[in-house]
Amino acid sequence: MDRECIAMELPPMPYYITIGLSAFRPGEQHPSRRRLGIFDLLWVVKGTLFIGEDDRQWEVGRGQTLLLLPDRYHYPVKACETETVFYWIHFDFNGSWQQESDEKAIIAVPGRQIWANPYTIRIPQYASPPDFPLAERHLHKMLADSNQHRSAAFWNEQQLFLELLRLLEEKHPGIDVTPALRLAHRTEAYLRQHYQTQVTNSTLAEALHFHPNYIVRCMKEMYQCTPMEYLHEYRLEQAKLLLIKTEWPVAQIAEQTGFQHAPYFSNCFKQYAGISPLRFRKQYSP
Structure with a gap:
């Protein structure tokens, strides 16, 4: 075939x-x-x-x-x-x-x-x-x-x-059947469900019952990034939505998206989006 x-x-x-x-x-x-x-x-x-x-x-x-x-x-x-x-x-x-x-x-x-x-x-x-x-x-x-x-x-x-x-x-028999792809899908689903909490490679391995090195290898093979890289970018994408859909202060958005400290969140956001969170919000304000 x-x-x-x-x-x-x-x-x-x-x-x-x-x-x-x-x-x-x-x-x-x-x-x-x-x-x-x-x-x-x-x-x-x-x-x-x-x-x-x-x-x-x-x-x-x-x-x-x-x-x-x-x-x-x-x-x-x-x-x-x-x-x-x-x-x-x-x-x-x-x-x-x-x-x-x-x-x-x-x-x-x-x-x-x-x-x-x-x-x-x-x-x-x-x-x-x-x-x-x-x-x-x-x-x-x-x-x-x-x-x-x-x-x-x-x-x-x-x-x-x-x-x-x-x-x-x-x-199609070739889609979604390899162990690596199945684990990558499970990892992605877990990260999306728990992005607001403090997730590490260790907690991920404990939740999925696989060695952390194997999880990282599967994610890099299928998604071309590590689980923590995926989680970091997903958190920032969620932060973008909250900046537009709410009037919450930056510190609250940082907390809601899994960042422990607002200054660290702001630095990460600027590196990712090219502008600060407040300037990003202002782009979409009347």
Whole structure:
């Protein structure tokens, strides 16, 4: 099984454009296209589609999906041998994306943009989703909605499209299965839940029941930072929000975000944001 996935850093969200259903008779084949400019997600419901992208080739059979990339050359490897039917979804994504091996997936640390709730979705380029029957029902509904007036179908189509992406990500066998990635996720969740308290590598190891060196190694492998670096940045991101959403004094915000001393918090904040907490707040004041 192909183990490549397409990693998309959110926000923004992928944007659904349109859906179609194509049927090829024996001897017919997928057209060649170069640099389509949008993503093309194929869902084969009957037969086998023989298709290539640059120097890679696939046989996409019933119950399988293939994601064709916007900046590549797509071409038929050979004609269909039996009747082949597949849904295709065109969607756009204006954010940062890359092709990567799922075993080497890297997760971003908290973003420096205060409005962001960063997440990286990983869509397998070639997959056999276990919930394909559910996906096929969604595809059928999306195709039916596409014949309605745009304003009536828009929200249903976008919702079903995101549900299809969720099915692909959740059921991809290479995602979220390695011990290192599982522990990194657990560490991240613990740090977010306890950032207001005094967390150390020792208390983290005691809570997660792993040696602190192993926790650090997993976090650096998956998040490219240590747990304490992650915690420090997350606390400062929370402080940004409190500076904007409340009128609390700086000392109270420091305490609420896990900093023991206000002067130390102010110094850390200035190093991180480039300005003092009070100047940061003033930027968003009327």
